[in-house]
Amino acid sequence: MREHPLSISHLSNHSSQDTQTDFAALNVLGNIPAPTTAIDACLDNGFHLDNGLKLTNGDGLLLVGGEAFSWRPWTAMGGEKNAMVNKKGQFEVDEQAWGLLGLQRSKWAFWKDVGLFSWAFIATIAVIVLAVVYQHETSKNHSAKQPWGPGGKPTGKRNLIFMVSDGMGPTSLTMTRNYRQFTEGLPVDQTLVLDDHIIGTSRTRSSNSLVTDSAAGATAFSCAHKSYNGAISVLPDHSPCGTVLEAAALAGYKTGLVVTTRITDATPACFASHVNLRGYEDRIAEQEIGEHPLGRVVDLMFGGGRCHFLPNSTEGSCRGDDRDLIEIAGQKGFHYLNDRKAFDSLNGGSEAKLPLLGLFAEKDIPYEIDRRSQDGVYPSLEEMTRTALKTLSQATADSDKGFFIMIEGSRIDHAGHGNDPAAQVHEVLAYDRAFAAVLEFLEQDSTPGVVVSTSDHETGGLAAARQLHDAYPEYKWLPGVLANASHSSEFAGATLREYLSKNPDAKSQRKFVHELLEKSLGVFDATDEEIDHLLDPKLPYTNNYVFADIISRRAQIGWSTHGHSAVDVNIYASSTKDAWRLVGNNENTDVGAFLSDYLEVDVEDVTRRLQTPSEWTWKPEVEPSTSTSLSWLGDPLGEAVRTDGLDTYHGEFKKRSMDLETRECGCGELH
Incomplete structure (x- = not known):
C-alpha cells in the first residue's frame, strides 16, 4: 500500500484567521488507508497539527504525540461532501463535518486507559499488602524462633x-x-x-x-x-x-x-x-x-x-x-x-x-x-x-x-x-x-x-572509665592498679574493723591504715583525706566502700x-x-x-x-487451708507490698538517710 500525503483543510468562512489547535483526540472519517509516515499537517485554511502526528498503516490507530486516536474506515456518515480526499490527496472537511470529527477521545481508548489504571492500582495495592503480610509473618516467625537448631530436638539421654x-x-x-x-x-x-x-x-x-x-x-x-x-x-x-x-x-x-x-x-x-x-x-x-x-x-x-x-x-x-x-x-x-x-x-x-x-x-x-x-x-x-x-x-x-x-x-x-x-x-x-x-x-x-x-x-x-575531676577526662582506665591488689576491699575492711576494736591510739591507727592499703590493695599514695575517711567513727556506711573507692579511682573505674x-x-x-x-x-x-x-x-x-496439698509427699505441721496461704512459704507479704506493676516517682532525688544500726549493706542479701 502506497503512502498518501495528507493535509487537513478546515473549510470555514473564517479562513482568514489562522488557528493552531492541540488535539487530545481525533476521530477521522474517511475511506483512505492509514498513512505510515509522520507528517506536518499544514492547513490551507485556518489551522495545523504539530509535529509528531504519526499514522500507522493497517492497525486502526492514529498516534499524535504518542497518544492513541481511533482510525475507522469511511462510512456514509455525513456524505462525501463532508469528508473526502481531493485530487491533491488532501482530506477536506466542511463546517458541518467538522462537528463530526469531534475533538473527542474514542470511548474504547478512554475505557482502556481506565482499565489499565485500575489494574495497575489494584496490583500495586496487592503487592504492598502481600509485602506487609510477608514481613509480618517473617518477623513473627523470627521472634518466635525455631525451637531447635540444625541438629533438631534432642532425643535420648542428655x-x-x-x-x-x-x-x-x-x-x-x-x-x-x-x-x-x-x-x-x-x-x-x-x-x-x-x-x-x-x-x-x-x-x-x-x-x-x-x-x-x-x-x-x-x-x-x-x-x-x-x-x-x-x-x-x-x-x-x-x-x-x-x-x-x-x-x-x-x-x-x-x-x-x-x-x-x-x-x-x-x-x-x-x-x-x-x-x-x-x-x-x-x-x-x-x-x-x-x-x-x-x-x-x-x-x-x-x-x-x-x-x-x-x-x-x-x-x-x-x-x-x-x-x-x-x-x-x-x-x-x-x-x-x-x-x-x-x-x-x-x-x-x-x-x-x-x-x-x-x-x-x-x-x-x-x-x-x-x-x-x-x-x-x-x-x-x-x-x-x-x-x-x-x-x-x-x-x-x-x-x-x-x-x-x-x-x-x-x-x-x-x-x-x-x-x-x-x-x-x-x-x-x-x-x-x-x-x-x-x-x-x-x-x-x-x-x-x-x-x-x-x-x-x-x-x-x-x-x-571514670571522670575524676571537672576537667574533660582522658580516655583510659588502668588495669595495672587492679593487678597491684592482693586482697578485696571486704578483706581490708574486716581487717581494719578488727584492729580498731582493740582501741589503738590515733597515731597507730593511721600507720596501720597506711600499711593495710599498701599490703592489701597495693596503694602507696593514700592521701590524708582518705585516711581520715577510713578512720571516721561516724562514717555512714561500711568502710569496705571507702577501700573500694580508693582503688576504683586510681584505676579510673566508675x-x-x-x-x-x-x-x-x-x-x-x-x-x-x-x-x-x-x-x-x-x-x-x-x-x-x-x-x-x-x-x-x-x-x-x-x-x-x-498447689495441691493432697498430693504432697511431705506436709508441714500446720495443715494449710488453701494453696495460696501455705505456712511452709513463710509469712505472706502485706497488702501494701506491690508484687506486680511498676512503681512511680516519689521524689527520690532528695537525699535520704539510712539507719545503719538496723540496716547495713547486705551485699545483695536483701536486694
Whole structure:
C-alpha cells in the first residue's frame, strides 16, 4: 500500500484567521488507508497539527504525540461532501463535518486507559499488602524462633548444665578481658573462654521493677515466670511455681547445686525451695534437705551457708531456732562434708556418693582474690564444678536419664555491690575457668549435653572509665592498679574493723591504715583525706566502700550504684546448635522455658502438685487451708507490698538517710 500525503483543510468562512489547535483526540472519517509516515499537517485554511502526528498503516490507530486516536474506515456518515480526499490527496472537511470529527477521545481508548489504571492500582495495592503480610509473618516467625537448631530436638539421654554469673554485666567481661591481657602480656585477640561462646542477650526486669533482684531473676530461670523482687519461686499472688530442677528430679534426672555464696542464697534457693521472701533462709535450708512438699529434690549441694543448718546453740550458727539440720539431713541419707579435707576425699568425684551436702563456709566462701591465700581451707568454684560433674555423671552411668545442675559464680555480684573492681576481675576469671571445665567435661563425657550460661542481672552500674575531676577526662582506665591488689576491699575492711576494736591510739591507727592499703590493695599514695575517711567513727556506711573507692579511682573505674542495674546481660552456650532458641535477644523467662524444654520435663504439672496439698509427699505441721496461704512459704507479704506493676516517682532525688544500726549493706542479701 502506497503512502498518501495528507493535509487537513478546515473549510470555514473564517479562513482568514489562522488557528493552531492541540488535539487530545481525533476521530477521522474517511475511506483512505492509514498513512505510515509522520507528517506536518499544514492547513490551507485556518489551522495545523504539530509535529509528531504519526499514522500507522493497517492497525486502526492514529498516534499524535504518542497518544492513541481511533482510525475507522469511511462510512456514509455525513456524505462525501463532508469528508473526502481531493485530487491533491488532501482530506477536506466542511463546517458541518467538522462537528463530526469531534475533538473527542474514542470511548474504547478512554475505557482502556481506565482499565489499565485500575489494574495497575489494584496490583500495586496487592503487592504492598502481600509485602506487609510477608514481613509480618517473617518477623513473627523470627521472634518466635525455631525451637531447635540444625541438629533438631534432642532425643535420648542428655545432661543439662546451667550456669549463672550472678551480677555479671557486659562491662565486667570487658574489664576482666583487659585485665587478663595486661597482666599476662597477651595480644588483643586473646580473650576469655566465655567470649568465644556468646550467643545472645537476656532482658532482666521483674514483675514489679525494671531493676530485678536475684530472687526474681532466678525465679524467671527456674519457673519460667516473672515474679516480684524477693520472691523465691513463688508468683505475684504468692502461690508456688514448679521449678525445672524439681521437674527433673521427678522425671528421674539426678540434680545438683554448686555456688560460692550460701547454698540458701537467692539463686540456688529458687531451684529447690519456695518462700515468699528471700530472707527466710532457715526455711530454705529445711526445704533443700527434703522438708518440701515433693520430698528431697536435690542430690548434690556444694557451697557455703553452714550457719543456717546448725542449731542456734552451736558456735557459728545463724539460725533462729535450735534445729540441727545437719543431723536431720544425715537421717535423710545425706553424706555431709564441711571442710577442704573432706572435699578432697571425694577424689574428684570418683569416691562420692549421693545424696551429698558440702558446706565449706559458715556464710559465703571468700572472694577468689582472698581464697587464693586460703586454698587449703576452701575449694575453688572450678574444683567444685569438676567434682560435681564427675559425681553426677558417675551416678547416672547406668540410667536412661542424665542430670541437671545449676552452677553459680555467686560473688561476682557481691564485688559489684561493694564496687570492688579488683575482687570482681578475679571472680569473673574464676567463673571463666569453671565454664572451661564444663566445656571440657562435655567434650569427654559419653552422654550428650549442653551448657547455657547467663546472668540474672548486672550489679554496680560498672563503667570501664571514670571522670575524676571537672576537667574533660582522658580516655583510659588502668588495669595495672587492679593487678597491684592482693586482697578485696571486704578483706581490708574486716581487717581494719578488727584492729580498731582493740582501741589503738590515733597515731597507730593511721600507720596501720597506711600499711593495710599498701599490703592489701597495693596503694602507696593514700592521701590524708582518705585516711581520715577510713578512720571516721561516724562514717555512714561500711568502710569496705571507702577501700573500694580508693582503688576504683586510681584505676579510673566508675560505678553508678551499690545495687543492681537494668542492663541486658549476655547468654553463652557450648553450642548454638543445641541452644538455638536462645540466639539473639531474649526475655529471662525464655531461658527458663528452654531449660525445661531441653529436658522435656513438665514444670506446670509440678506447679499443680505444689498447689495441691493432697498430693504432697511431705506436709508441714500446720495443715494449710488453701494453696495460696501455705505456712511452709513463710509469712505472706502485706497488702501494701506491690508484687506486680511498676512503681512511680516519689521524689527520690532528695537525699535520704539510712539507719545503719538496723540496716547495713547486705551485699545483695536483701536486694
